[in-house]
Structures are given as structure tokens and as C-alpha cells.
Amino acid sequence: MDCETCNDLLLDLHYDELDAARAAEVRAHLDGCDECRAASEGLGRTRVLASKLSLPDAPVHSAAVMAALTSTAPVTAAVSGRVSAVIPIERAREARSVGWLQRVGELAMRRQVAMVAISLLMVGLGLRYLPFRSPTQSVTTEMAQPEVIPATELAPTPEPAPTPAAAPANSMRSRAPVARPVAPAEGRVQAHAARAQNVDAVRGADLGSGSASGRSARPLGNASSAGLARSAPLSEAEAVAADPPAPVAAAAPGSRGGYAQVPADEERQLQAAMPAAPAPAPSSWSSARASAESASSRGDLSNAIANYQRALALDPPPAERQAIALALHRALNSAGRGEEANRVRAQYLTPAADPAALAGQVPSSAPRTQTGAGMVQPSAPRPAATRPARRSNSNVQTDFNQSAY
Amino acid sequence: MRRHRTPIFHFILRSVKNPATADEILQDAWLRMIQGAREFQRASRFTTWAYTVARNLCIDHARKAVHRRHPSLDQSRDDDGATLGDSVAANDPGADRNAIGHQLQRSLVVAIESLPGDQREVFVLREYSHMSFKEIADVVGAPENTVKSRMRYALERLQSSLVEYEDYARTLG
Known part of the structure; x- marks a missing residue:
């Protein structure tokens, strides 16, 4: 070890910041080098003199201040005589604990955040109530x-x-x-x-x-x-x-x-809601037709005729109306009620409907004035080709869909 | 904190050279430490952090004291070397100077306070606060080798200032 290196390590040697091996090397060099040993002894004596300086203890009232600081009571100026020392420690701690909440609140109460929230609310309400309500759904x-x-x-x-x-x-x-x-x-x-x-x-x-x-x-x-x-x-x-x-x-x-x-x-x-109804009548032409067909299969012509007439009165589609009228026509002929059969033919059946079935029948020119008792007369009979079919909900939906697009 | 109270007070006192001012700064240092306890980085030692706080307060006080010139209790006020502090009744245990003569005590104080600020703080931190050179480097914000150089210069200056006590030191050592 040279003297320069030893001189650099003297401080570490005196303050015990060298490892044992390095310290041994420095001491070995000091034993063989008078100049370095003199420098080391001078540092040692200075340190001995400096160590003789007695450190003044901190003032006694500093302990009271420290006790007040560590407690929850506010530090008063009387402790240290300084007005600036009046600090509510507990309040400061609480302020620190709620600091994050205040920051979140300040962020939430910013004007931009409020505007965005109101906009989202309006859009949400608009989507919920105002637009995009399809006519079909309504x-x-x-x-x-x-x-x-x-x-x-x-x-x-x-x-x-x-x-x-x-x-x-x-x-x-x-x-x-x-x-x-x-x-x-x-x-x-x-x-x-x-x-x-x-x-x-x-x-x-x-x-x-x-x-x-x-x-x-x-x-x-x-x-x-x-x-x-x-x-x-x-x-x-x-x-x-x-x-x-x-x-x-x-x-x-x-x-x-x-x-x-x-x-x-x-x-x-x-x-x-109609408890006074004497008998449950078919509510649609299809059920009335089914009842008529079942009655016809049983041979109950009068019941079949009545149900066929009821089916016609319930405004079936034109094609079905023609079929029902044809069945009614046959039933009336089978029952020997030719005059009524002719009326049905005149009202509902065209010559091309069933030529074979209608062959031999005498066309009747007396249309509607001869309404027999008990016969169900459609309130608005019209030619099947011009009479619009009764629309169901699905028909309405289709119409609205077509009109919407 | 109680363990570091006296070394920190001495560090502040050697910097501001006034016990009353040193006490005020010490109280401020405690307040700063308590208020900033949550911000204290566990990665560093508390000693380093505490001395850093005290040192910053000393620097602030030195800046403010440029336009205020108060006599120091340790400053010589006459030709015989007596300081203002000598005329004030010493009522604290730190004033016990019986182990060594008053002359050496005054000489030591004068010699230390006559050191440049960067050398003085390094010497006090190393000699009386027993901090390692690395910790001192963290406190003063300088490289460790720079700290060692400052320490070396401070010891050489003190040695030259206390040359009259070398024989006395040999008897002690």
C-alpha cells in the first residue's frame, strides 16, 4: 500500500469504517511509514480533543414540547413562547385522514364532471322514454x-x-x-x-x-x-x-x-265479463266452422247450418268465407232448405266457386230482404274480392312495419 | 426522538451559534417531523431524515439572519476571550465543563464555529452525532468522497487551531 492510498483510508480507519483486512493493511503501512503514522497520530489527537467537548443538553422545555407534540392536545405558545407553535395536532391528523376524501369530492364537484353527468342522465332518459319506440311495439x-x-x-x-x-x-x-x-x-x-x-x-x-x-x-x-x-x-x-x-x-x-x-x-x-251469456258461442269463425263440421259429421244439420252461418257472420277471410258458404250451401240443400241455399249462393258464391255443386240450383234474385228468423245476417256482406280481410294484430304490425320503412 | 434530541440540538447549536435560536429550530424540527411522519420514507433511516430536516431549518435561519445581527453567547465580546455565554449563568447540565478546562472548551467551540459551514456540519455529524460518511452524504446531499474530504480539512483546521493543546491531548490519549 502506498502512502496516498493510506492517507485516503486514514479517516475510515479512525472511524472504524474499514473491514478488518483493509484495516490490517493500513496499520501495516503505518508501522513502516513515519510520515503516514505522524498524520494518523495528529488526526487521533484532534479527535481526542474534540471528544472532550461536552455537548449541551437540549433545553428542558423541549421535552415538554415533545410531549405536547406527541399528544393530541394542541401545542400552545406558552410551552415554547412561540406563537407559531400553536398547531392543533389532532386537527392536522384528521385533515390528513380525510384528505383523500376531500380530493375525491373536489374532483366530483368540478363543472366538467357535473356536465357530463347531466348529459348522461338526459341521454339515458331519452333512450328510456322518447325515441326509438317502434310503431309496432306501441x-x-x-x-x-x-x-x-x-x-x-x-x-x-x-x-x-x-x-x-x-x-x-x-x-x-x-x-x-x-x-x-x-x-x-x-x-x-x-x-x-x-x-x-x-x-x-x-x-x-x-x-x-x-x-x-x-x-x-x-x-x-x-x-x-x-x-x-x-x-x-x-x-x-x-x-x-x-x-x-x-x-x-x-x-x-x-x-x-x-x-x-x-x-x-x-x-x-x-x-x-258476460256471465249472462246463455251458451258459449264460438268466438271466431274458425271455431264456428269447426263446430259446424263436427255437427255435420254427426248428422246434426241444423246445428251445422247454424254454426256455418255463425262462422260467416264472424267475417272470415274471403277464401274461407267462400268455403264456408259452400259448406253452408250444401248443408242447406241437404236439409231441404233450398231457398236459403240459393240466398247463400247469391250472396257468397261466385259461379266459378263450385260449378258442380251449384249445378241445377235455381239462381235466386231475392237477395236480402227475405231474412228468415234465426238466420244470421252478416252486417256488411260484400263481394269477397272487394272485401278486405279482417286484420289481426299481426296484420297491423305488418302494415306499420311497411309504413315505417 | 428522545435519543436524537441532544445530538440534533448540538448540531443546530453549532450551526446557529445561539442556544435560544437552536431551541426554536429544534422545536420546529420536531413539528416538521411529526407533521411529515406519513411522508417519511422507510427506505431511509430516521436519523438521516431528522438531521436533514434540522439542517434545512438551519439553512433557512441563516438566510433570514443575514439582516439580523445578534450577538452570540459563544462569541467573544472582549479581548480576554470571554463570551456572552460565560456571563450568563449556566443552569443546564450541558454547561458542565469540569472535565476539561474552560479554556479548552472555549477553544474547541471557537475552533469548531470557525470552520467553514460545509466542513463544520460534516465534522459535527461525524464526531458528535456518530453518523457514517454515507449517511452524512445523504444528509448534506454530497458525494461520500466529498464528505470525507471536508472531514479531513475540518480535522486539519482544528488540529492547527488546537495546537497549543497537543501536549494536553497526549496526556489524555
Whole structure:
């Protein structure tokens, strides 16, 4: 080891910061080098003198200050005589503990955050209530909500129902009830009928042919037909009695012969709400036809004829109507009621419908004035080719879908 | 903290040269340590952190004291070398200077306070606070070799200042 290196390591040797091997090397060098040994002894003596300096103890009141600092009590100025020492330590600790909460609160209360939150809220409410509500959903939802009307409110009234206002074409607002004066007694029935008219008006408007007002302003005929709009499927006899036979030309285009369209579930509810009904009549033409066919297979011609007539009265589709009329025609012929069979033929069957079955039958020119007792007369019979099919909910959906796109 | 109280006070006292000021700075140092206890980095030693706080306060006080000139209790006020502190009744145990003569004590204080600031703080931290050179380097923010150089210069200066006590030191050593 040279003297320079030894000189650099003297401090570490005196303050014991050398490992044992390195310290041994330095001591070995010091034993052989007088100059380095003299320097080392000078450092040693200085250290001995410096170690004789007695360190003054910290002032006594500093201990009191430390006790106050470590306690939760605030440090008063009286302890140290310094006003700046008055520090509520506990408050400072609490401030530190809630510091993160305050920071989060400050961040949350910033103006930009509030604006973003309000915007999100408005978008959410808009998505929930305002836009993107498809017409199909709205109409089907409305039509899927049945309204049970007591039988007492469905009694026919002699006063004619006012013609509903023309619904605006291609507008969803046409579903809103039309404001008109309504008598208290018939208010509920008329309101119900008006709702059915409005829905029907929308359907007619969306068909896109002809004037919207001509289709939507469909007259109900009179109040009795409006009142029987719900009772007709339930009590056919009442419907026939209350609805006088009308000429075919009197039926307005697009009308259902005074029978307001009623959803199937609504009909079921109305049927359930009519305890006075003597016998459960078929609620659709298909069931009536099925009953007629079963009765015909049993040989019960009178029951089959009645059910066929009931099926025709329930406004089946044109193709089905023709088939039912043909079956009714055969049943009437089998029962020996040729005159009625001729009437059915004249009303429903075209010459091309079943030439073989109709061969030999005498065409009758007496159409509708000879309505026999008990015979069900369709309220608005028309040629099958021009009579629009009765729409179900699915038809309405299709119409709305087509109009929407 | 109680263990470091006296060495830190001495470190501050050797820096500000006034016991009252040193006491104030010591209290401030404790407050800073308590308030900043959560920010204390466990990676470093508490001793290093505490002396760093005290040293920063001493530096702040020195900057403020540029325009204030108060007489120091350890500053000689006459030709016989008596300081203001000698005229004040010593009522604390630190004033026990019976182990060595008053002359050596005064000479030591004068010699230490006459050191340059960077050498003085290194000497006090190493000699009286018993900190390693590495820890001192952390406190003063200088490389370890620089700290050793400052220490070496401080010892050589003290040796030259206390040359009259070399014989006395030999008797002690």
C-alpha cells in the first residue's frame, strides 16, 4: 500500500469504517511509514480533543414540547413562547385522514364532471322514454292491454254515435283519443269505440290508397253498433237484433259492417265479463266452422247450418268465407232448405266457386230482404274480392312495419 | 426522538451559534417531523431524515439572519476571550465543563464555529452525532468522497487551531 492510498483510508480507519483486512493493511503501512503514522497520530489527537467537548443538553422545555407534540392536545405558545407553535395536532391528523376524501369530492364537484353527468342522465332518459319506440311495439302494446267493460255498460243505446273526426294520415298522433262531447252514460262505451276507431284509422291511413279521411272516418252506423262492438262476438242474437239489416251499398268502404275490431284477448275478457251469456258461442269463425263440421259429421244439420252461418257472420277471410258458404250451401240443400241455399249462393258464391255443386240450383234474385228468423245476417256482406280481410294484430304490425320503412 | 434530541440540538447549536435560536429550530424540527411522519420514507433511516430536516431549518435561519445581527453567547465580546455565554449563568447540565478546562472548551467551540459551514456540519455529524460518511452524504446531499474530504480539512483546521493543546491531548490519549 502506498502512502496516498493510506492517507485516503486514514479517516475510515479512525472511524472504524474499514473491514478488518483493509484495516490490517493500513496499520501495516503505518508501522513502516513515519510520515503516514505522524498524520494518523495528529488526526487521533484532534479527535481526542474534540471528544472532550461536552455537548449541551437540549433545553428542558423541549421535552415538554415533545410531549405536547406527541399528544393530541394542541401545542400552545406558552410551552415554547412561540406563537407559531400553536398547531392543533389532532386537527392536522384528521385533515390528513380525510384528505383523500376531500380530493375525491373536489374532483366530483368540478363543472366538467357535473356536465357530463347531466348529459348522461338526459341521454339515458331519452333512450328510456322518447325515441326509438317502434310503431309496432306501441300499437301492439296498446292492443295487448285489454280493457274489461262491464256488461251493463255495453247495453245498446238508441242515440246515434257521432262520427269520429278524421285521423291524420301517417301520424302516430292519430292514436290519441279524439275529443268530442260524450254523454256520461255512454262515455265509456264511446271512448272504447273511439279508441278502436282510431286504431282502425291508423290502419286505414297506412294502407296508402285513397284519401286518408275517407278511410279513417269510418262511420259506425249508429250507437247500437258501437255499443255492440264488444258484445257481438258474445251474444250473436243481440247483435242481430240490434243491428238492422242494411243494404250492401250502405256499407262504407273499409268498414266492418258496424263491428268494431276487437283484439282477441279483449274479446276473451269481454266474454269472461258476460256471465249472462246463455251458451258459449264460438268466438271466431274458425271455431264456428269447426263446430259446424263436427255437427255435420254427426248428422246434426241444423246445428251445422247454424254454426256455418255463425262462422260467416264472424267475417272470415274471403277464401274461407267462400268455403264456408259452400259448406253452408250444401248443408242447406241437404236439409231441404233450398231457398236459403240459393240466398247463400247469391250472396257468397261466385259461379266459378263450385260449378258442380251449384249445378241445377235455381239462381235466386231475392237477395236480402227475405231474412228468415234465426238466420244470421252478416252486417256488411260484400263481394269477397272487394272485401278486405279482417286484420289481426299481426296484420297491423305488418302494415306499420311497411309504413315505417 | 428522545435519543436524537441532544445530538440534533448540538448540531443546530453549532450551526446557529445561539442556544435560544437552536431551541426554536429544534422545536420546529420536531413539528416538521411529526407533521411529515406519513411522508417519511422507510427506505431511509430516521436519523438521516431528522438531521436533514434540522439542517434545512438551519439553512433557512441563516438566510433570514443575514439582516439580523445578534450577538452570540459563544462569541467573544472582549479581548480576554470571554463570551456572552460565560456571563450568563449556566443552569443546564450541558454547561458542565469540569472535565476539561474552560479554556479548552472555549477553544474547541471557537475552533469548531470557525470552520467553514460545509466542513463544520460534516465534522459535527461525524464526531458528535456518530453518523457514517454515507449517511452524512445523504444528509448534506454530497458525494461520500466529498464528505470525507471536508472531514479531513475540518480535522486539519482544528488540529492547527488546537495546537497549543497537543501536549494536553497526549496526556489524555
